[in-house]
Amino acid sequence: MMKRIIETKHQIESGRPKLNLFLQNKSSLTPRATPVLFVHGATYPSSVTFDYPINGISWLDWMAKEGFDVWAIDLLGYGRSDRPAEMQSDPNLHAPLVDTNEAVLDVKRAIKYISKHRRHNKIDLIGYSWGSAICGQISTEMPDSIRRLTLSGALWLLDQSPPINASSKSGAYRTVNRETIKNRWLLNLSDAQKKAITEPEDIDRWILAVMESDPQSIQSGSEELRAPAGVIKDLQEYWCKGTPTYSPKKIKCPVQIVVGEWDHETSPNQGMQVFGQLSNTEYRRITIIGSATHSMLLEKQRYQLYEVVGGFLAANAL
Numbered sequence: 001m002m003k004r005i006i007e008t009k010h011q012i013e014s015g016r017p018k019l020n021l022f023l024q025n026k027s028s029l030t031p032r033a034t035p036v037l038f039v040h041g042a043t044y045p046s047s048v049t050f051d052y053p054i055n056g057i058s059w060l061d062w063m064a065k066e067g068f069d070v071w072a073i074d075l076l077g078y079g080r081s082d083r084p085a086e087m088q089s090d091p092n093l094h095a096p097l098v099d100t101n102e103a104v105l106d107v108k109r110a111i112k113y114i115s116k117h118r119r120h121n122k123i124d125l126i127g128y129s130w131g132s133a134i135c136g137q138i139s140t141e142m143p144d145s146i147r148r149l150t151l152s153g154a155l156w157l158l159d160q161s162p163p164i165n166a167s168s169k170s171g172a173y174r175t176v177n178r179e180t181i182k183n184r185w186l187l188n189l190s191d192a193q194k195k196a197i198t199e200p201e202d203i204d205r206w207i208l209a210v211m212e213s214d215p216q217s218i219q220s221g222s223e224e225l226r227a228p229a230g231v232i233k234d235l236q237e238y239w240c241k242g243t244p245t246y247s248p249k250k251i252k253c254p255v256q257i258v259v260g261e262w263d264h265e266t267s268p269n270q271g272m273q274v275f276g277q278l279s280n281t282e283y284r285r286i287t288i289i290g291s292a293t294h295s296m297l298l299e300k301q302r303y304q305l306y307e308v309v310g311g312f313l314a315a316n317a318l
Contacts, residue, residue, distance in 0.1 A: 003028040005064045012113045014076050015105050022080035023110055024051065024072045026060045031069035034122050034147055035114050036313060038072040039107055041129030041153075042231040043176060045079025046072035048209045049128060049297060054202070059297055062306050068313065069118065073110045075103050077173065077228035079213050084172075087226055088216075091171030099230030100245050103134050104141075111138070111145060122147040124313050129153045129266055129294065130231050136274075137246035139253060150309050151257045153266035153294050154274040158239050170232040175224040181207050185295050187264045196291045197262075197299045206298060248277035255284045256312040258305055260292030285312065 010023040024046065038050045038060070050072045051058045063070040074081040077098050086094040111123055124147050127135030132151040139146045176184075182203055186194055211217045214225045238245050248255075255278055259271040268288050278284045287308045292301040 003065050019082040022074040026064040027069040032067050035069045035118050036124040039127045039131035039134050043227045045074045047079050048213050086172040091173045094172035096170040096229040096233040097172045098228035100234045104137050124148045126150040140250035143252050146253050149255045154257050154271045155266050156270040156273045170229040173226050174229050177224050178207050254282045257286040260296040261290045263294045265294040
């Protein structure tokens with residue numbers, strides 16, 4: 001029998017006065033005890049990554065149907081979380097918003113909220129792209145609270161220029177348009193590879209959802225998505241200069257790394273570098289999914305990703 005999904009929505013305080021974070025929860029009537037928190041990447045919120053339905057089901061839906069108690073956060077300035085006032089004016093007038101350290105503190109707030117709400121002292125983390133660095137750092141700073149860690153597209157020291165522009169001076173936020181989004185997804189792919197990952201109309205449909213995730217894009221008709229630029233500052237100051245923002249060697253919990261074969265943003269090589277640094281984990285795994293890119297959670301191979309992560313988290317889930 002198919003499990004019925006129960007969805008709830010939550011708002012919690014961020015580290016900035018009067019600005020709230022959005023948390024979404026999906027679960028069955030009798031979920032596994034350990035909650036699972038998804039943390040998104042540098043550009044797109046949870047609603048168009050983890051909870052974007054393809055053929056009627058999203059990654060969050062799949063996890064909930066498998067019995068997991070899944071949560072997803074929109075970081076400040078993304079999706080359904082509040083936007084700092086600086087995002088309403090010229091980005092060049094203000095410093096970059098929401099860097100990794102601020103994101104880490106807000107995700108910690110979410111973890112404390114979920115743990116109290118569920119009366120459970122452990123949580124599983126799934127970090128995607130930039131979210132992998134956020135979750136990796138949290139795992140070193142809250143070791144007693146993190147049961148298992150999944151790094152989907154593990155960010156590490158860059159072996160090439162990042163697809164998101166990190167070469168120029170950062171303002172408060174950046175904007176991306178339809179063409180930029182599509183080009184980033186299909187970066188360095190041959191025509192055969194493009195056909196293998198997804199259909200063109202599916203990409204166009206997803207991009208529309210991306211634009212709709214930013215209320216100003218809809219209200220102004222600009223068709224540009226705004227995203228805080230703190231991560232760009234961190235790329236410039238740390239990752240592009242050979243300095244990671246966290247140390248995988250300090251992670252003690254079990255870790256699963258998953259990366260797409262054709263990922264040109266967080267490459268299999270970067271994933272192997274993180275894997276090699278995980279010298280103190282209880283155990284570690286890395287899986288490379290064939291015919292998949294950085295956006296594999298939206299592609300034809302997505303169920304392989306779901307199953308790898310679900311299997312890792314299901315073992316001894318209590």
